[in-house]
Amino acid sequence: MAAPRSRGFLLRYLFVLALVLVGAHWSLRGSSIATVHEKALEHASDIKWPSSLSPLKALGLSGTSPSRYNFSLLESTSPPCAxxxxxxxxxxxxxxxxxxxxxxxxxxxxxxLQCFPNSLVFSDLGENLDGIHIQDALDEFSEDIRTQHEDFEHWRRLHEHGRAGLDASAVGVHVAADNLEDAFSNGGWKLDRFKNLPMISKTLNQKPDAKWYVFQDADTYISWSNLRNWTSRMDHEQMIYLGSPAVIDEQVFAHGGSGYVLSKAAMRAVEEQYRNNQTFWDEFAANHWAGDCVLSWILSELGTGLTWGYPLLQGKKPATLDFVNNRGYDRRMWCYPAVSFHHVEQDTIETLWRFEQVWTAEMPDQPMRFGDIFLHWSLPQALSGHRTDWDNYSGDIVNFDERWDEAQCRQRCQDDEECLQWALSDGVCKTSTWVALGESSARTASGWMDDRILNLEIEACTEGEWIMPDS
Incomplete structure (x- = not known):
């Protein structure tokens, strides 16, 4: 089994990477991007990280598994986003x-929440947790539904007994987006669709003076600096509904996990429509299964369609994305500013946030694009040659009927000139012609073809501007 590469090896690779970026057209917007990583590391001292902690490690770019950070590092100053x-x-x-x-x-x-001083948290149980005030989103839902609907049984137990009313088997259990069978048996998930419209009403009533309202799930990461750059270019007095598109029964709506954005004008109109017709819309939600789609129905009634914010608003986690080749909806992800990710683990939220703070401090008006995240956050973590207990999501099974070992799987990738990474799990060898960081996974080994990755040629961007309502 190959040993993980040393830190010195990684630093040499990063130096080579900087040269490749200039010489082989890795630039996103001209040659300036080639110096971003160096400037970010130089600026690390301005955020007052202890001298004993390497800026590489503090950024999560150590070449090992994503680092856990000591949050006391920012005690002496507010983060750049604030x-x-x-x-x-x-x-x-x-x-x-x-x-x-x-x-x-x-x-x-x-x-x-260090970046969003105006923030609210809603749940199916009002409580205070880790200094966060959590509001019950459902306490003013139509009484007949709250007290009688079978999907509110979970809420009724929580309302009567608090956390003691939780089904222990459901705590910490997350339902996969494509596993509706499990979803329909999960009390928390069944309640989720009822929250969207009451959240809009409560949010506007408590925070009526804002220009923009952003809604996300608890496993969503949102870049404050990119979000602010984006919304500052639009008119909040116009009816604007931004999101990553999804469809149910031909109704296009903003996928809630990716995060969605409403202008003040849209918030006011939705809140008024819901307030004046709450019984109708609460019953509509009760007969639907996706609250984010229910919201889109109100906006449709108001004559406002969705502005397709993909790929800025992203429904996947960065560890699984093909940053280089993804062209969903004929938009080249690499070139666009990254505003959100979904299904993001705590460690990844942590490392992305740290990286964003350095970026924001150095270039507050320069959008952090998906290509930047790949080059300066994802790729340096992947350039370790090999990892154990790690799955890089290589997807092409070489031969399911054969049993492979790590050396054979790596050699199989080496023999294919287009192969960039490989993974081995339970004797099954998989390879891939695209690059993903991946994440921790027991009894899985993964590797990357470092030299090939570093010599990939990336075309300069001819797109990637902010997506606007009229675009």
């Missing part, structure tokens, strides 16, 4: 549930 202008113009509302809040919320108090 120093940007316009914080008072944006409200962030996080949707969670009692079964997941203990696991997913604490990381946001140390990262996301």
């Amino acid at each position: 120093q940007m202008e316009g914080a008072e113009d944006v409200v962030l509302a996080i949707k969670t549930g009692a079964t997941e809040a203990l696991e997913r919320l604490p990381i946001h108090s140390k990262t996301t």
